[in-house]
Amino acid sequence: MHGTATITPSTALRTIPRDQHTISRKDISPNALRVLYRLRDAGFQAYLVGGAVRDLLVGGHPKDFDVATDATPEQVRQQFRNCRLIGRRFRLAHVVFGREIIEVATFRANVDDGSGDREMDNGRLVRDNVYGTVEDDAVRRDFTANALYYAIDDFSVRDYVGGFEDTMARRLKLIGDPEQRYREDPVRMLRAVRLAAKLNFEIDADTAAPIAPLAPLLAEAAPARLFEEILKLFLSGHSVASFEGLERFGLLKVLxxxxxxxxxxxxxxxxxxxxxxxxxxxxxxxxxxxxxxxxxxxxxxxxxxxxxxxxxxxxxxxxxxxxxxxxxxxxxxxxxxxxxxxxxxxxxxxxxxxxxxxxxxxxxxxxxxxxxxxxxxxxxxxxxxxxxxxxxxxxxxxxxxxxxxxxxxxxxxxxxxxxxxxxxxxxxxxxxxxxxxxxxxxxxxxxx
Incomplete structure (x- = not known):
């Protein structure tokens, strides 16, 4: 259905046990571990998710550690006095430990339940606060490499969309239909270039193909958001590769x-x-x-x-x-x-x-x-x-x-x-x- 964000890739769970991956708790922020254990002890599901899991798998040293949970933002706040809730478009909990912030997001569903908490505008996702399961959460993330979940129960990595294989192959692949995902949020095209540059990943052929034709959509993104994205592209230590990626995919002439x-x-x-x-x-x-x-x-x-x-x-x-x-x-x-x-x-x-x-x-x-x-x-x-x-x-x-x-x-x-x-x-x-x-x-x- 065009104009919605309904994506139904297969979500067969693959569990990668501890002896088959390289993630160690000693490389994870102690504060992130604190959040994971407290949420688990309170009866909630909680996983380390996204970029931190991806980076640890390829030998990187993540600066930010994000947590995904079935606890609502309000329930997260009840567990932590040092917690503040932020965002309207995408409600999140920030658990603050001095200068470090652990971002805690509730599993998002990928459907509109009619509550008004999921809102599309001309194919763009402008509000997303319909909660769901970890499987729902995995398929609504952008790239397969960002949809990996590290579980503290058994120290395994949970993969619902083939992200482990893609990460090991250093391949960046969108979840779902690439053109639809870019239309939902054109800034994803910049994220693809930035992550490929940062991680030295190849952008999957199907993920790369729509970028040049859809590049003009970037001109409709908020100028303030594009300024922030440009700083991420060029001030993260991989600016040469980022610049070459922008040229290659026709994004430089838009930015x-x-x-x-x-x-x-x-x-x-x-x-x-x-x-x-x-x-x-x-x-x-x-x-x-x-x-x-x-x-x-x-x-x-x-x-x-x-x-x-x-x-x-x-x-x-x-x-x-x-x-x-x-x-x-x-x-x-x-x-x-x-x-x-x-x-x-x-x-x-x-x-x-x-x-x-x-x-x-x-x-x-x-x-x-x-x-x-x-x-x-x-x-x-x-x-x-x-x-x-x-x-x-x-x-x-x-x-x-x-x-x-x-x-x-x-x-x-x-x-x-x-x-x-x-x-x-x-x-x-x-x-x-x-x-x-x-x-x-x-x-x-x-x-x-």
């Missing part, structure tokens, strides 16, 4: 239409090399447990779009500095149609772009002012990335790398000028209130 167009028209491939180099650096920072700014990430992802817009404006005869500002505003505004990029990220993103033209200036006052700019370090890191696209920036990178280590006097010598008597005053002084035209020639528009 970042102007970037996709710019990459397609950049025959040398220099812009794509730069984006991939930046994403590889992002992955390295995540691996080193170093912070990554969403502003820097979006500056990277939208840089091809900015370069293309800037070149277009300059070709129309717009003055360089004005063209830079207009290009930055235009790209940001257009991107907001798809992704809700908060101003706390879009403004620093634009600053990173606009500072690029100032790296070619060797006037002492301007050098000192740029070095003291709060966005200097991010802008310099971005300049270094541009070397992946074009060697023409090598001289600027070398100068500014050295400049950061030099005293004011050493810098003056390097610039070939005598240190000014008022050097300290100049360095600390705020920029002049009257805005100066910065540069005559732009380097940011280079087609890299």
């Amino acid at each position: 970042f239409p102007e970037t996709a167009a710019a990459l397609a028209s950049n025959r040398s491939g220099a812009l794509r090399r730069m984006v991939l180099a930046g994403l590889a650096g992002t992955d390295q920072r995540v691996a080193n447990d170093e912070p990554v700014s969403p502003a820097f990430l979006f500056a990277l992802l939208l840089w091809p779009a900015y370069c293309r817009a800037l070149m277009g404006l300059q070709a129309q005869g717009v003055h360089a500095e004005e063209a830079q500002r207009r290009a930055a505003d235009r790209v940001t505004l257009h991107q907001l149609n798809t992704v809700a990029l908060p101003r706390r990220f879009s403004l620093p993103m634009q600053e990173i772009w606009l500072l690029q033209t100032r790296f070619g200036n060797r006037q002492r006052k301007r050098v000192m002012r740029l070095l003291s700019h709060p966005r200097f370090r991010a802008a310099f890191d971005f300049l270094v990335l541009r070397l992946a696209a074009s060697p023409e920036h090598a001289e600027d990178v070398a100068f500014w790398r050295e400049a950061q280590t030099q005293s004011g006097e050493e810098l003056a010598v390097a610039l070939g000028v005598a240190p000014a008597a008022d050097a300290i005053i100049d360095e600390d002084a705020p920029p002049s209130k009257r805005r100066r035209r910065r540069r005559r020639r732009s380097t940011a528009a280079s087609p890299e």
Whole structure:
């Protein structure tokens, strides 16, 4: 029945005993175990479920541990004083242990019982609070690898939809009819790409086939939700593989239409090399447990779009500095149609772009002012990335790398000028209130 979420794959239970899988309780959060045992002791069914089970089976180290149970959210709250209930569309219990939250979900059924607690809108699931059995719960999950249940009674893994075999084969497969599942929630297409990248899984052929034709449905998803999904895609340590997956399945041109167009028209491939180099650096920072700014990430992802817009404006005869500002505003505004990029990220993103033209200036006052700019370090890191696209920036990178280590006097010598008597005053002084035209020639528009 089109427009509903009725899915009836076979649900033959397969139980994988402890000696046939690799999950050990020592790898499970003690707080998750506490929740499982307390619910069991109170007479409820309770399983570790989803991503944690999947990751443990393939040797991963999950950060989040979710529990599925036949206890209702209210019954879960009765068992734990440190519990809060959240969500209307999908009611959940959060059991809070300091900084760790164990999410407890009640088994969901896959039918509409007429209560109004399951609601569809144009084929999309917008409310889902009809409770059912563990078998019901398994078939309404998205991917088979996410529908595995670890039981503390006998330490077995329960599999109702073939997820154990798929996980062992490192295969990502949707439960039910793939086209219908994507229409229910188009963001599942992004989840498929992200999980395949994260786990190094292959997307099953039938699961992959509808993605490109249905990619335009993503444009109808809430921009705020797409922003969160993009952060998950690119800040989880697998951004290069995620980017390549978005390209391969036609999703990049929906999420970042102007970037996709710019990459397609950049025959040398220099812009794509730069984006991939930046994403590889992002992955390295995540691996080193170093912070990554969403502003820097979006500056990277939208840089091809900015370069293309800037070149277009300059070709129309717009003055360089004005063209830079207009290009930055235009790209940001257009991107907001798809992704809700908060101003706390879009403004620093634009600053990173606009500072690029100032790296070619060797006037002492301007050098000192740029070095003291709060966005200097991010802008310099971005300049270094541009070397992946074009060697023409090598001289600027070398100068500014050295400049950061030099005293004011050493810098003056390097610039070939005598240190000014008022050097300290100049360095600390705020920029002049009257805005100066910065540069005559732009380097940011280079087609890299």
